Amino acid sequence: MPLPETIFCGQQIKIPPELPDILKQFTKAAVRTQPCDVLQWAAAYFSALSKGEPLPVKERVEMPLATVKAEVGLTPGFLRVLHNQLSSKGTVSVIELKEKWKNLCLPDKQLEVILQVDDFGEEVEWMKVLALGCSTLGESLLSSMEHACKILTKDPEGGAAPVTFETFSFLYSYLASIDGEIPEEETEAFLTRIKEQADQQTGMVLLRNFLTQPSAKF
Template sequence: MPPPDTMFCAQQINIPPELPDLLKQFTKAAIRTQPHDVLQWSSAYFNALSRGEPLPVKERVEMPVATQKTDTGLTPGLLKILHKQLSSNQYVDVSELEQKWKDLSLPVEQLRSILALDNFGTDVEWMRFFALGCSTLGGSITSALKHACEILTKDPEGGAARIPFEVFTFFYLYLAEIDGEITESQTESVLSSLQVEVDQQDGMVQPRNFMNSLCPPLS
């Protein structure tokens, strides 16, 4: 015989005190991130929350540019999420990278295209992949380096977007190698002239240092 229906009143329902704030924070995160697959993203959000891992959440809503009206690909905000989630280790298992990529509803074809730019195996050197991701965002080395500065900087939003000179050097040399058309003498010339300028800025590079006539090989 089936048990009788149980009647509940408000006093009998125990609502955990932390639930309202948890749901409020989740809703705010979803609004900022605007995931294309809400269920997939929600699963990743609560899994990360339960493990104390970086959440797949954008810092702010990204306003799409004209070319992104129907584009569901990588954006600066999504690349920043991936960096927070995966940069704690020098190397990332490609299966973990692929899962994080899918959690953000990013097309797997784009991931494979980025991986194909270098000779990555089952372990991906994160900072190299990050550099290639910036290149995907920018379309030119100058734009890629600007994205890297804006994503990695510890400066407040709208600030100078500075990063250490050695980090900039790594990205520039690596992207120049991938590009294949920038000579070693050009990179040496750029870095030596840039070194003089950044020595006066506590060894930090910002976009205005390399997006000008002093560094023409970057254009």
Template sequence: MPPPDTMFCAQQIDIPPELPDILKQFTKAAIRTQPDDVLQWSAAYFASLSSGDILPVKDRVEMPVATQKTDTGLTPGLLRILHKQLSSKININMAELEHKWKDLCLPKEQLQSILRLDNFRSKDEVEWLKFLALVCSTLGGNISSALKHACEILTEDPEGGAARIPFETFTFLYKYLSQIDGDIPETQIEGALGALQAEVEKQDGMVQPRNFLSSRCPPLS
């Protein structure tokens, strides 16, 4: 005698009408994001989908940053996901940050290394903008490159646009990274910011990468 749950024909299979679209969107998201651990990422994807949270999905397929000496898996696209998920708060609970980092299949050791740059490892919370700046510094080879990544993530301009951010935010990020670097004279910092001020006044208080990457701007570091 066959088990009671044996299927005798296809008509007995009840497929929820929304399932095909859910699986289609999930497949497209996985292709764009290219997670290192598909099972771990899938669990995070469906947990976020179920709770209505921001999905751990890249906007597009991307390659690892060429300036990195080794492929750590960290990319601007993954950092952009973290920014969407966490930037609604000024300070982020460390446990939540670790959870979101793990969801993106990023190495725990790399997170700990970043946190040690400003002794965040010993704290229960981390200021999001400062953490973002530190992660950008691991993507870029110098402060200028780190600030360019930060502009592209923080901007409200469309992708491929000017990547403008408020000069006040730029100043905060630049001074913070300079403090972490520890070898940039205060006169150099103020000189670079002063030189940018004239451009900023023409752009409604906004600064963009082409301003501080221009040969007309004094070196940031």
């Protein structure tokens, strides 16, 4: 004898009070981030949410860069997400980096290329990875630094994108050394000029101050 069908009424169904807001925030995050694999990204989203970790979410919908090929994958928005997730640790394991990278549905090959640029071991200094990520987005050393400043700044988008001279100097020197064709004296002269300008801005480097400076290109 078949079991009778269960009949539910509105009074029997209890919806957790926090569920509507969770789903609303998730939907808005998915729209902003535009992941190519929603299920994979959703798993990472709710895992981070349950652990109280930074979410794999872009701050806003990102328009494609004219200088970035569609198949490249990495964008300034995704790089900022990774920075928000990993920067507080300073040094991260390659395993964790690959996991965060995969959660954003970015191409594995692209990360492999980035990690092959330097002699990284099982752990990497995040700021170096950030610098190399910016170099894949920029067409020159200065445009790479422009991406870095816009990712690192706390100011609203479209502003002067100030960053500390210490941070700017570290990233610039690192990328110049990786290039291998920029004379050390040229790097030092450039940073000396930038420091003079930064000293007038309470130690902060502004976009307009270094984009007009001559610098060797990659």
